[in-house]
Amino acid sequence: MARSIIVFSLASIVALGSAIFTITSSPRLLKRSTLTIVASGIALIIFASTRHIQLLSHRSRKRSTRRPNPNSQNDRIQRPPMDYNLFVLGSGGHTKEMLMMMDDGFCDFSHFHRRYLISSGDSMSENHLHDYEESLASLCKSRETSPGTYDKRIVTRARRVHQPLWSTPWTALLSIVDIFPALLVPPENEVGRKLRYPSRVFSNGPATGFFVALAVHLLKMTYIVPESCMKVIYIESWARISTLSLTGKLLLYTGIADVFVTQHQEVAARYGVQNAGEIVFNSRRLDDIEPSPAKC
Structure with a gap:
């Protein structure tokens, strides 16, 4: 077919x-x-x-x-020996939340690569990222482990704060044009030679996150990328305690996210989605919700 x-x-x-x-x-x-x-x-x-x-x-x-129980040790997915993930960072609070969720206490990232996607003009996210990677490198050095590798890609901002809706389609199109290379061009290291595409794409609410998910969906629609790669993991921002953000609503109603979770039970019940708890403060990844594909 x-x-x-x-x-x-x-x-x-x-x-x-x-x-x-x-x-x-x-x-x-x-x-x-x-x-x-x-x-x-x-x-x-x-x-x-x-x-x-x-x-x-x-x-x-x-x-x-697949409805695993996060409290069951038997349902937890073991980390693969090599992995490549992409993280969509947003200005201010979104970036800080994402980096807090990534800080799960694990500090051996040998053969792991992290790619960060940042919107143009978002110097705050770049500063937060720099501090996070420095801290991780220091931790790994003290424990004689490897922090892995990382790079960052700057893309056109999909929508600025208070930007009129009538001009958003144009900037969104420019953003998607920049997003495709960020998804398709592998890292220039050993991980990139073995894994051509990110296994998972993480987002927690910035507008760019929806367009990244849309770009992934288009790549899979046209059979450019296998369905087993680039799993879109959407974690609604902890700040959304009663309703979904606009990005969350777009991803929920279009159905283009592979995993969609909230951090508050009230929001989960209102929209009929899965509640993962306060991941920001639990500081754990979603390995117990969505396993990494074998190879991308």
Whole structure:
């Protein structure tokens, strides 16, 4: 089925390109070319809708068949020998929360790589990141362990604070254009040579997080990235004690996150999602909720 969908979509793209070429080369065939463009557009819409529903179905099936108990030691997933994760940082509180959740007491990250995605102009997040990595390096040095490796990618800010909604689509598009290389270009080290894509993508509420998840979804829709890679893990900000943030609502209603959890029971009950507790203060990763794929 996957192969037939790919062939169908490629044929539609070729037909669309041929129609556009025909219009530019022979205006007399405008009517026929217009019909071809319309038919190709409909075919692409059908393909996109079918593939989107297919991905949502796969995610829903995995959620229903895997409901581990975080309190059970038997349900906890062991860390893989090599891993590569991407963390979406947001300005101010979002970044601080994310770094607190990453601080789980573990300090041996040999063959682990962390990639941080930061919005342009967010110097506060860069400062927080620098302090965190320095602290981790010092801890690992004192215990004679490896802090692993990390890098950062700067992308166009999807939406500035108080930015008018009418201008957001343009900046969001620019942001997505920057996000694709951050997802697809592997680290220039041993981990990057073995793992081409991030195993998991973590976000906790900044607007850029939704567009990162959207970019991941598009890459999987077009079969560029396997479904087993780039698992989107969304943890609603601890500050959201009664309602979801706009980013949370968008991810919930589109269904493009592989794991969606909140940190307050009231929010979880209101929207019918899983409550993971106050992860910010528990300082533990979601290894007991979503295991890393074998290899990406």
